Amino acid sequence: MRIILITFMIFCIQAVSAQKSEIEWIGFEQLDDSLKVKSKPVLVYFYTDWCVYCKKMERHAFKNPEIVSAINNEYYAVKMNAESMAPIEFEGQTYINEQAKTKRNGVHQIPLILASREDNKVSFPTLLVLDRNFRIRKRSFEYMTSERMKELIKS
Known part of the structure; x- marks a missing residue:
């Protein structure tokens, strides 16, 4: 009986730890x-350190177990600080933050390419589904509530 109980407990612990609590x-x-x-498919999330709505979304929508599970199972989830200074190699090309040469909080080339609006401006948070x-x-x-995030990532 004791062996069965121990085996059951190990199984339960493994099942719970298999469910990721974070993206x-x-x-x-x-x-x-x-x-x-x-x-x-790919979910891309561009944020900045100063973005209040980015932080709020990370505390709420990105912690929602249903959203975490859906994103982890159905997407590659890419998160990038839009003001990153690090050069990034992607598909054989190197992207940099050219704006940092002349602006204090310059925006990296990748969000400029992928996340620019029709007026060529960027705002944060930005989410893309590819x-x-x-x-x-x-x-x-814009800021996404959990409900709106579920709609965004729905296939």
Whole structure:
């Protein structure tokens, strides 16, 4: 009886730990490698350290177990500080933060390319849903509640 109980407890612990409580974020360089292994839709999240709504979204929508599970299971989730100074290699090209040469909080080339609105301005938070062929399917340039986030990531 004791062996059965111990086995059951181990099984329960493994089942609970298998459910991730956080989104498994990766960077663009890891995305490049991942896409070569398996094609999958991509969720891209651009944020800044000073963005109040980014922080709020990270505390709420990105902690919602249903959203965490859906993103981890159905997407490659890419998170990037839009003001990053780090050069990033993606698909054989290096992207940098050119604006940092002349602006205090310059925006990196990647969010400028992917997250610019029609008026060529960027705002944060920005979320992009890309299909398996890396084409933009959905964009959001604002704070997302959990309910709105569920709609955004719904296939």
